[in-house]
Amino acid sequence: MAEIICITCPKGCHLTVDEKTLEVRGNSCPRGEEYGRNELTHPVRMITSTVKLEGGRFRRLPVKTSQSVPKEKMFEVVRSLDGIVVHSPVHVGDIIVKDVCGTGADIIATRDL
Amino acid sequence: MTKIYDVIIIGGGPAGLAAAEAAYNNGAKDVLILERDQTLGGILNQCIHNGFGLHYFKEELSGPEYAGRFIELVNKTNVEVQTDTMVLDITPEREIHAVNGQKGYQILKSRSIVLCMGCRERTRGAISIPGTRPAGVFTAGAAQRYVNIEGYQVGKRVVILGSGDIGLIMARRMTLEGAKVLACVEVMPYSGGLTRNIVQCLHDFNIPLYLSHTVTKIEGEGRVERVTVQEVDANRNPIPGTEMIFDCDTLLLSVGLIPENELTRAAGIQIDRRTNGPVVYENMETSMPGVFAAGNVVHVHDLVDYVTAEAQKAGAAAAKYAIAGEPEPSRHITVKNGNAVTYTVPSCIRMENIDKSAEILFRVNRVCGASVIQVMSGETRIAGFKRERLAPGEMEKIILPRVLLDKAGEEITIAIEEA
Ligand SMILES: Cc1cc2nc3c(=O)[nH]c(=O)nc-3n(C[C@H](O)[C@H](O)[C@H](O)COP(=O)(O)OP(=O)(O)OC[C@H]3O[C@@H](n4cnc5c(N)ncnc54)[C@H](O)[C@@H]3O)c2cc1C
Ligand code: SF4
Secondary structure, eight states, X not given: OEXXXXXXXXXXXXXXXXXXXXXXXXXXXXXXXXXXXHHHHSXXXXXXEEEEEESSSSSEEEEEESSOEEGGGHHHHHHHTTTOEEESOOOTTOEEESSGGGSSOOEEEOSOO | OOOEEEEEEEOOSHHHHHHHHHHHHTTOOSEEEEOSSSSSSGGGGGOOSEEEOTTTTSSOEEHHHHHHHHHHHHHHTTOEEEOSEEEEEXXXXXXXXXXXXXXXXXXEEEEEEEEOOOEEEOOHHHHOOOBOOOBOEEEHHHHHHIIIIIOOOOOXXXXXXXXXXXXXXXXXXXXXXXXEEEEEEESSSSOSSOHHHIIIIIGGGTOOEEETEEEEEEEOSSBOOEEEEEEBOTTSOBOTTOOEEEEOSEEEEOOOEEEOOHHHHHTTOXXXXXXXXXXXXXXXXXXXXXXXXXXXXXXXXXXXXXXXXHHHHHHHHHHHHHHHOXXXXXXXXXXXXXXXXXXXXXXXXXXXXXXXXEEEEEEESSOBOSEEEEXXXXXXXXXXXXXXXXXXXXXXEEEEEXXXXXXXXXXXXXXXXXX
């Protein structure tokens, strides 16, 4: 039995996951079941960061991945944003990088700037 | 003749935005938001991480996205906004004194006011650590602003004092940006932040969390070079012989937030010593009639969704006051904090404003296992709510139906009974 804490929402349910059957207990909602199973098979995380912004009110534009990416790719994804420069105006949801590091997720803007 | 606004809102963070929208939607015609920053959105603009809006929008948004949704809603109304405008004073006549670059010194009049000034971080001075005074000591929120908005790297080897959410979020952010976070040090035997943040910000990156430890010395010439961390006993006194030295260039402080209430105090509004925010009634009205408050200025929230809900209540009540004035007083019920409960919001329920039910928010002062939240009126129990776990880092909410309140006497107590 693996004991993990669900991080999908602030409730933070204490889950137990059976390593063999991948049966999840302790979750208060279905999302916890998915999280518990993923965590033992292929853990994923959302990533948020910033990229350089030119011509805008501020020097950084906040961005995020459009979906969760494999946990072990977190550093690679953030590193890949280093050289990127975006020009104002940008809108929430604009795609900044397509299919970042081959994860299938895009990097999208999270603020109008 | 000077214009009289229906509702003026001080502060344009998530609380101010939701209050403005609610006031407008509840019939207030002239609504004005005064914000001292360049933009609306408040602290959310620097909280670029995910985790906002799960309750309210049923999806996980970053701080700027959450703020953006409300800014858009407010832009669709005819609510007036003045940014770069600092409110200096509120008088008992409900006049607001404010300054900005374009209009200079203004005295604004309003039928009702909503205070949404948020909170600020406790600083090192407030907790006084011995040692030299080198550069490299930041509050976690200041570091967050430098990194996320201004684009500066604040340090390479980092120790974090305090396990509040902002510190935890910054531990992850700085690690992903290439810094080495050596430790997170918490004086209490439990963490001050949400469990999910301990997992996704510390465990994910193998950052050790030292509970019942504190920083006892900061050293460095010009810039921080090392800090000493020591275990503390039950009375929070450092235990000799437990010293650990960390070579680092940065110390982040995430030691709590204090509601920003200089304006409130100066206006003579009653402050609750337990929250450092104004004493509020069931509809978020303060001790000054027609002046309401919501969000972190009242009590420190960990979830912006609750800030929004509270501010909508305040905004709606402010609109009602502006239009109809104060209702005829009827019965009042004082709400007291009992065993293991730190405070309650509200601290008094006026039955004339209760329709179907009243909401009570509170925090516990220690980690409790399986418990019942007991609502007592004298010796009689009027309601009980089961919880599997309660922690100081997580705000609790109970809803009391009017039928139960009708049975209560002049005072009710919220207390925790551990199984
Ligand atoms: C760093 C940090 C991280 C957080 N992380 C999360 C999270 O992951 N998930 C989550 O759900 N919640 C999170 N929260 C909580 C949530 O963001 C806050 O509770 C929320 O922003 C509070 O909203 P507010 O409107 O009360 O205050 P604020 O956002 O602080 O807004 C107050 C506004 O009032 C303005 N103001 C103050 N004084 C004056 C004056 N005299 N004149 C004019 N304007 C004034 C300020 O400039 C500011 O814009 C976090 C909070 C902080 C501080
Ligand atoms: S199981 Fe559901 S309710 Fe519990 S933490 Fe996960 S997402 Fe939240």
